[in-house]
Amino acid sequence: MEYTAHPSAVIDDGAKIGRGSRVWHFVHVCAGAVIGENVSLGQNVFVGNSVIIGDKCKIQNNVSVYDNVTLEDGVFCGPSMVFTNVYNPRSFVERKNEYRNTLVKKGATLGANCTIVCGVTIGEFAFVGAGAVVNKDVPAYALMVGVPAQQIGWMSEYGERLDLPLSGEAVARCQHTNVSYVLSGNQLRHVGI
Template identity: 65%
Template sequence: MPYFKHNSAIVDDGASIGEGTKIWHWTHVSSEAVIGQHCSLGQNVFIGNKVKIGNNVKIQNNVSVYDNVYLEDDVFCGPSVVFTNVYNPRSAISRKNEYRNTIVKQGATLGANCTIICGVTLGLFSFVAAGAVVTKDVKDFALMAGVPAKQIGWMSEYGEQLSIPLTGERTATCPHTQTIYHLKDGHLSKIE
């Protein structure tokens, strides 16, 4: 196998798992799942059938990634992150035909115990604080916190909070990498 699987983990026949990926204790990967290279799936993780996970994704312990959740490259999911895929579930009513897509774009960080309500897109390198509940789309580089989550700042690609207001036209420099970011019309972009 080009990947590592702990002997307590279950990988169903048909699952596609990239080279260098590590699947740890009591984790279950469903048969139609697609997982990229050099990922880490922690203890007690569940990966559904209609799930696509990019390269270098880290999913910490006790996370269930249900159908219609898509994680791009370099996403970090902290311990016990919660994804949903049905907006208004009921026990006696099957709503599999109502699953909503959730897209977590490249480099996003999801803090421990945060909840991502289905049907949203989390932008590039966005950062969701521990315990937050995301109910709406999140902008690239946005720092989100609270219940429901609200934007409280901006983050650099490296993961440092930028000293810049939420609106206006300004530039900011990542204190770690010295990369410059430009804020205009409520959107932050990296200056190449």
């Protein structure tokens, strides 16, 4: 084994877990899951069958990553945040053939207790605040808060708020890394130092 797993973890035969990953107490990883290298699965995490988790992701305690969720490299899932996979569930209606795909792109942060409604895409390095409910696609670098989540700003790759309007033409520099970002319309892009 090239990863570390606590004895209380249940890892079903067939699950793929990359080198250097850590699987903590009471985790359940289903047989079809694909987990990258250097991933941390905190206490009481569940990973479904049709789940892909990229390298260097951190999934904090009490998170269930349900079928049809894909996390690209470097995604942070805060404690007790929630993914869904059925848009309109009813206990007496079988909807397993209606799962919607959810994609969380590279470097995104999903804050503690936020909810990601299935079928959305969270852009690269987006930042979803604690307790927010995301029910629509989120642009790259966007800072989202509230119920339902609304964009209130932009975040750097370092995780610091940038001094930019929500839309227009502007340039900002991350105070910690000196990296520049260019806003054009309602899209932000990283342009380097």
